[in-house]
Amino acid sequence: MKNNPETLLVVDDDPGHRIMLITLLSEWGYQVQGAEDGATAVRLCHETPFDLVLMDIRMAGLNGIEALTQIKAWNPAIIVLIMTAWANTETAVSAMKAGAWDYLTKPLDFDELKMTIERALDHVALSSENQQLRDVLATHLQLQEGMVARSDAMRQVMNLVQAVAPSEATVLIGGESGTGKERIARLIHDNSPRRNGPFIAINCGALSETLLESELFGHVKGAFTGAEKARPGRFAAANKGTLFLDEIGEMPLPMQVKLLRVIQEREVQRLGEDQPQKIDVRLLAATNRDLQDRVATGEFRQDLWYRLNVVSITLPPLRERVEDIPLLADAFLTRFARRNGKQLKGFTPQAMDCMLKYRWPGNIRELENAVERAVVLAIGDYVGLQVLPPTLNPGDDQEPSPLVFDDMSLEEIEQAAIARMLEVTGGNKSEAARRLGITRKTLHQKISRGTGESGPGSSSA
Incomplete structure (x- = not known):
């Protein structure tokens, strides 16, 4: 159990599915409430400062998109994950435009659900801590971008x-x-x-x-x-x-x-x-x-x-202020993602673990360059281990060896990375998607684009 469990709201007009999710999330250590429709969800969000809302998109009365819009108007900082059994491009675009952090396809993959919730909460916690540190340090200082100090x-x-x-x-x-x-x-x-x-x-x-x-x-x-x-x-x-x-x-x-x-x-x-x-x-x-x-x-x-x-x-050298690495990396990611026109949500746990363990002989300058490279090469919503510089990730039996990107287009780089990851995971698409920091559905879409198929592709573990 968490010392200070985050508060989650599950919104679903299917009582069985709602109760199942409440039970599951409670077992994962979260404090969970339920709502049977969108109107109830909006009211509860006015009454309780939830950390995250997990909401179905198709509900009687106020649907998920309408409830999402009203919730974000009340509290723009709240994380909302949308669930849908009718996933298509139009649905995804509508949800993201309304302010959804991500969307999940029913029937839910529980490993994907857990990873998505953890990443969403970690990202917001990191951004909040970054801002809090800036507020404290900026009491008498006009800070520059990237000037963060937890150590x-x-x-x-x-x-x-x-x-x-x-x-x-x-x-x-x-x-x-x-x-x-x-x-x-x-x-x-x-x-x-x-x-x-x-x-x-x-x-x-x-x-x-x-x-x-x-x-x-x-x-x-x-x-x-x-x-x-x-x-x-x-x-x-x-x-x-x-x-x-x-x-x-x-x-x-x-x-x-x-x-x-x-x-x-x-x-x-x-x-x-x-x-x-x-x-x-x-x-x-x-x-x-x-x-x-x-x-x-x-x-x-x-x-x-x-x-x-x-x-x-x-x-101090960066190796003696390891506590500052996540904050610095997040600040650099935000800057380079904006510069390169990318919508990145953060780093995968494996990538962050790799950065925390590395000695950084080039200090902040090396970290900044590593993040810029990773942002440019990132394929999914998250910066994964495979796009970090080879010096940071020399490789082991579980991770793919570095790819050579010379004379390749961005689309070719993406397909090569996917092919290599599928090779490493023995064709397990769920595991490949997890390591790439994308959903299994997104992986299927990218594979289909690469092969020219119009359908969703063949099913695999």
């Missing part, structure tokens, strides 16, 4: 950001590559008095010493070969705002001397120009190196380290 380590980071953002203090942000150092820098800027000013970022490790000096300080026309016109430089561009120096540990020693002078004097001198210019810039810096070690080896100036390390924020 204690990231909550401590957010507390530091909240404390330091309103100040003018220089902040040194540490952490492995891909942990989100630039996002934290932007978060500090967005919540500072300089939020209306520019945020300028530069990667100090991506440029040679000469180019880095020109990029930071600017130059006049003719200052060096190729300087065909004057350029103000990043410091000048960031005036009244924030300059973010990424990978500061890679800055050459001669440039470190010049940067130290800029910090001390609050002025820059363009290459080829005699007079310095005053600047009003807040500095934020980031590194994936241990700067104290580099100071000890003479690769980084100690006086510059003192200047930069006024406040230090260290971001």
Whole structure:
């Protein structure tokens, strides 16, 4: 039994079927009520905050679609699953347009019913928790997309950001590559008095010493070969705002001397120009190196380290904040699904379990890329194990080996994935549909499209 069982409403004008479902769902640990028609269901939804409604579509009086419309008008957040013995495209479209989360075909497949209910409730719980965390963190912070933190380590980071953002203090942000150092820098800027000013970022490790000096300080026309016109430089561009120096540990020693002078004097001198210019810039810096070690080896100036390390924020690697993976993955899925015009409901349990167990050497950046790839290749309503990068899912005796998608159309990719899954499951269509994250009916429809058949296809286990 659940510690806090979700409350479900079963709506069906067939008393035998309704009582059977109430009994079954109660055995699964849910708190269940019943309604014999659509009008009663609407009334009960006004009286009780149900977590999910399981409703037949064909009922005397107020039918399922009409009841669904009224229930969603009263409470748009409620999950409604539609049951129908008369499944067709028109029925599905009508139900989805009215706000149904999904629809199930009678006679019900109880394994599919259980999985659909669990996924629906998990998805809404995750979205609710994500929003609650955002509400808590956003009390004093204007958060960016994907900035979620359930782990204690990231909550401590957010507390530091909240404390330091309103100040003018220089902040040194540490952490492995891909942990989100630039996002934290932007978060500090967005919540500072300089939020209306520019945020300028530069990667100090991506440029040679000469180019880095020109990029930071600017130059006049003719200052060096190729300087065909004057350029103000990043410091000048960031005036009244924030300059973010990424990978500061890679800055050459001669440039470190010049940067130290800029910090001390609050002025820059363009290459080829005699007079310095005053600047009003807040500095934020980031590194994936241990700067104290580099100071000890003479690769980084100690006086510059003192200047930069006024406040230090260290971001934990993703493997040490596993609690945040579902929230981050959900945020990335929402973004990439919208960008690619897909209606995805979440991750299959197997896919999420795989992501939770993976070590993520590339941290948040790797997770973001993995989710984007999975969204692009996803076939059904859910992101399954088979579309995650092979590095996450090396494969075992129960899962299909990675498919090669070179020079294949989207439809060919879909049919290849279905064929491989049917091969792995020994032709068991119910199991193949479960692993693909789609219903058995949807699987039949996709197989029929691939073979050119007009009928529902042959029956299989």
